Amino acid sequence: MHDQERDVASALAPILARWRNDPTALVQILRETQEALDWISPQAIEFIRRALALPHAKIEGVAGFYSFFYTRPRGRYRVLFADNIVERMQGGAALLERMCRNLWVEQGKVSEDGLVSVDTTSCIGMSDQGPALLVNNLSVPNLDEARVDRLCELIRGAVPLADWPAELFAVADNVRRRDVLLDAGLRPGDALRAARARIDRVGTEASNTRSWREGLPQGVAGPAALIDELRRSGLRGRGGAGFSTALKWDACRNAPVPEGGCRIVVCNADEGEPGTFKDRVLLNSHADLVFEGMTVAALAVGARRGFLYLRGEYRYLLDKLEGVLARRRAAGLLGPAILGMAGADFDIEIHVGAGAYVCGEESALIESLEGKRGTPRNRPPFPVTHGYLGLPTVVDNVETLACSALIALNGGDWFAGIGTEASTGTKLLSVSGDVAAPGVYEFPFGVTVAEVLEAAGARDAQAVQVGGPSGTCVGEAEFGRRIAFEDVPSAGAFMVFDRRRDMFEVARNFAHFFAHESCGFCTPCRVGTSLLKNLMDKLANGHGSPYDFAEIEKMNHILQQMSHCGLGHSACNPVLDTIARFRPAYERRLSNRSFEPAFDLDRALAPARQMTGRDDAGAHLAIHGEEAK
């Protein structure tokens, strides 16, 4: 026991020192604790409690919120298979079973020797190279039987992760089509130098005295010139909502800063929408462009602190990104007096998430940055006036910020000339599923679904889920529609399903996703997403009736009208979209009555069969109308 306490102390002391015993870094401290000790033990919680002077319940509350935090032992190797529908189509489930068999471990449990656990997680941003898994939060893509067997050997041999062959962790960018963004080829600092040139002398001086923190009077050049460029560009947020970036930055710049505070720029790299992975590629190969965009935003709004909120699934990118930040500091592109501009002080800190899709919602993200449970806030006030620690805060998507850097360099008019009138610029699409060449495709806005399908080599597509589960399901008759805010908006996902696929199963997978990711704050979504999941499972088990369609409609109404945030609002979309377009996929599952109870005695006996290790005919009741059809 004493030894254990000493181990905990020696592991945690440097972590707490690195985060300056700061309670707002609690999520980061817990994440590093988990990495160091393989779980967050009671002793670790006690140590953190003392160091941060936080109540035990608060730490337990935060630790209990995030999927990647374990307050019970979870094995030295924690394997999580991505359970997105695309990975399912790629055979992920069979590989998971193979691994469980190989390692003698039951899914969701820890092996008897405490070595390993195997379970599933939501999409990990690798659907272009799936099936994929995370082992201790590091990504292993391109799984097949041989690779899974290899992983099993390494785990059984208790080989430390650091000694695993690097090629297991190799992630490809898979960029298939480049346009202005991916082709930009900016050198670090180019956009900032252009921005500085645009800010004339008067503006720079004014920025020292006024605009930097308080905003400039209308009409005076200076950092305001940047926002003017942005306004001319027509740039709209790439994270989903499509809000005007210039309006957001302007609102933040004009928001008063409390005494002793500063403005904040946050890059939203949570990329949690299943089937989306374009931010992964930007961060891996264009990190300078993203950080440059953040710095442009800081110049424009007068921010001194920046955060990159990196989803936990992209933990493998952390060291590389820290390296880019260090290089930029050394080059005078971050830190005090950027490019020698007096008053232009700005630096960026990286926070890593821990498996919670809802933390992509900007106010939940801010809560997480503050070391709390990722619960969306009541709004108003909005983050632009009361964000991180109550300070004016801009939260923008990775791609939005990369575009901002390009606009600072090339001007707003140039950008506005690309795409459509209401949707300027290009869009990165994460194309996955039934296509010959999955990967990232950059197209000007206004491209049709059919053109993207053609480019990606899709044959026989029957549907595309644009924008992920919370987006839109587009059927064949609509392939002429355009990717644009005014037609089919997309936060980036473009999942293709050919005619072999059962669209009911697609929707059911998404219903499970929302139930798993609901934060649990509000009644309609906390309970409604589980009820919807149960309804879909009831249909899948052959116990559906036309009555259940009405139930789904009702659930949709409650979720849309009464939920607290966008997760709940869109949780029924994929089900309704597929009912509208692929009703036969549902009707095949209906039994002929108007009502069917969800309860099934034979299914209820499954745990008994499992306990007795039986699955023969004698262990089943006569099955009623449940042939696998």
Place this chain on the structure above:
Amino acid sequence: MSQTFTLDGEEIPFRDGQTIIQAAHDAGRWIPHLCYHPEFKPHGSCKLCTVTVNGRHMASCTTQAAAGQTVESDTEALNGERRTLLQMLFVEGNHFCPSCEKSGDCKLQATAYELGMMTPHFDHFYPSRPVDASHPEVLLDFNRCILCSLCVRASRDVDGKCVFALSGRGIGTKLVVNAASGRLADTDAAIGDKALEVCPVGVILKKRRGFAVPIGERTYDKAPISETEE
């Protein structure tokens, strides 16, 4: 020159900074609610207080009143939606009203009566939520927790403690107490704490006092919640 909005057609005056539910309450109008309590910062989570403001659904406990708003609350459509929320709260926990000490004093039960909820409608989830009887004076029966966080706020904002907190996520969200052991007896909870008084349902119960007031003579036995509530 006081400002007003309309609530179901009736002019309601309000002061700057008031929420819709506060102004309605001052005017003697009841809007169903569970996680709202006039003494605490609004939480906005149960959504029972949802009204329409100029046609849009909004939680009235977190929405500021503004001049000229057209607010609807006591409509069949909204009460129907509220019944569904109540049904959700009933099936996600384990509520057996006939055997519950709080019966007759429970706001969940009283609101369900008021809004005419006849059945739970959905299949029950039957979650497993162990009872905590460790404390000599107080019993915690988590089976009935609706996660309104009133105890959390009362402990933090009034008692200056942190006896309760929410943990878990999604349908697994749960109330925890401030002790490594997970037992209320090992926290600094004490009789007299506001946190032990505010639970709208039958989770936080004083021991040996359950039936001091007989069933039939309790708060909502005598008058419906719409006429009783603070």
